Amino acid sequence: MRRLLHPIVLFLTATPGFFIEAAETPKKKPQAPAALPEVVITATRSATPLSQVPAAVKTLDKKQMEERLTRTFPEALRETPGVSIQKTSNGQGSPFIRGFTGFRNLMMIDGIRFNNSTFRDGPNQYWNTIDQYALDHVEVLPSQGSVLYGSDAVGGTVNAFTKGSGYLSEAEGGFFSHGRADYRYSTAEHSNVEHLESSIGQGQKWGLHAGVTLSQFGNVVDGSGRLQRNTGYDQWAFNVRLDVALDDQWTFTAAHQQLRQNDVWRTHSTTSGVSFEGTAVGTDRVRLFDQQRSLSYVRLAGRDLNSFVDTASLTISLQTANENQFRVTGPGVRSYNVVDLSTLGADLEFTSDSPVGTWVYGVDFYEDFVQSHASDNPFQGAVADNSTYSLLGVHIQDAIDLGERVHIFIGERFTHATARLGSFQDPFTLAQRSFAESWNNFSGSLRFVIDLDQKDRFSLFGGVSQAFRAPNLSDLSRFDVALSGRKETPATDLSPEKYLTYEIGLKANTENVSASLAYFYTQLDNLIIRRSTAVPLQDTKANGGDGFMQGIEFSTRWRLDKHWSLFGHVAWVEGEADQFIGTTTQKRREPLGKIAPLVGYAGVRWQTADSRFWTEFVGLTYGEAGRMNTSDQLDTQRIPPNGTSSFLLLTLRGGYSVNQNLILTASLDNLLNQTYRYHGSGSNEPGFGANLGVTVKF
16 A cells, blocks of 8 residues: 655644744843743643643653654653553554543644544544654643643643754854754664754744654564564654744744655454454454645744733644555455545634733634545545534633732633534435534633742642533544444434543642642543444444543652652543443443553663763553453453453663764663553554664764
């Protein structure tokens, strides 16, 4: 299924103004370095010190991703507190945040909505199409993003900020050029990754950054020494970004990024799969995906506008996605299924200081245009053909200081969602149908931060937040294979899911210790869930899953001295919801599916005083996942009959900066050579192996 690459089209779009601080904003003159508090954007849609946001936001920077030598973006999130991983195949990864995954988490790139209306229920592969080598840093906002960012932000909101040229750190007016080349090799997965990036520009005036990544991922060898056939695949990605300081107040940004994957097999449903603790092996001869995505955007952003409006931004974006599935069944029947999508987006946002707080407000709009067809269905592909899906949102939030220690955040969002299904097949009459529906929602939040001392070292945070997820095209019209060989069919009689999250927590940030502790409880209302039909091995969807998700998260880092530090986190989560009994309308309370109930992580780090040499020893453990619902029990190719067993991963890694231009990095992974897979995954993870990295800067 390898195809010629289509021509690359650079389409312009703009990132929202709430990224002004994180993006490259003009300054009148360079300032001397100063010890500043870590600033995050996602929690409030404005640059806010981490200690002052009303949530336990987690961050991941490019240095951490480089040091960990991870293979993909979802795997880069593996050691982030409160995040667990599922991988349907080696080329497909789906993070769980507070027990939710897939389209119940919202992914953004430079503040632009990455989710689209074709995203499937449960774990899916789409986050795996983000090139981690193009990223500068990532912010993970748990639970409370729906008021600020709209539909899907239930479990969490993840915002990935891309690399720029760094033109603001250069001397004013001086021409600059710099770059780097990275190489990663892994023994257990026989993979090679090559990355090259370069930046040029004029200090304080403009900068151009470009990068390309080529990846050849080989077949994985698990802890028992088994070579898992067809787990390898090829991938390429590139990105380019131009930043221009128009004057002291306004910046212009234009960017494009693109990624393609070739021959990514879903081995669990094929004869190439391997049995794990009693899982079934699939019967398909072939089931693979070619996948491609692009994002282009322009941004016009202004700050310090000296009027009622302090900052303003306009974003225009275009995204494309192509998903091409090829399948050969056991008897030899060949079929293909294609989904082509284009998404136009616009975001207009302002911030204003006033006597009653700092206001963040704006409007955003996204519309998907979908073409979908299949060789075995005359009316549609995986989702309805010739369809559109739109999301219109208006949001406002006020950050109010009650004295010096109490900070209140009050927000509200209105969302209007419209689905227009051009052509799909009625699962009962098998005739062609069309369908249109729209939904409105108001969601609000009330959050707080209370400083417990005058130095902002200790704080109490919490609040109540509503969330909302409108039925998307996949909910309404998917006609495709799901779970272990079952078929999911269209269901148009659906209404939005609603959520209400309560949270309370503590944060500490002293000279040597940073820590956070949080408890959350999410009430689920009208969850869209699968239900069996009278046709064997065929499912549909319906509302009816009321229930809850709750959990506790703790993370800490303790700097013992200039050489030694300790760090770790632990997260426990559980949830239950009503599920339909067989083909009846009766329901019973069951555990929510594919949740890793307990995840623990701990490590120790030593580094030289100048940080030229460092080493870490870390351990990551997943508890036994034995609480399964009916859907889990039917997923026999991915989940063992008695659930997924616990495992402990030990890793030793380190790095050495030979000079300013050469950095060497290495890691020894899975030191115990365990045979394991993440709960709900379709293939085993690599056994003991070494990862080697080389970086050359120029």
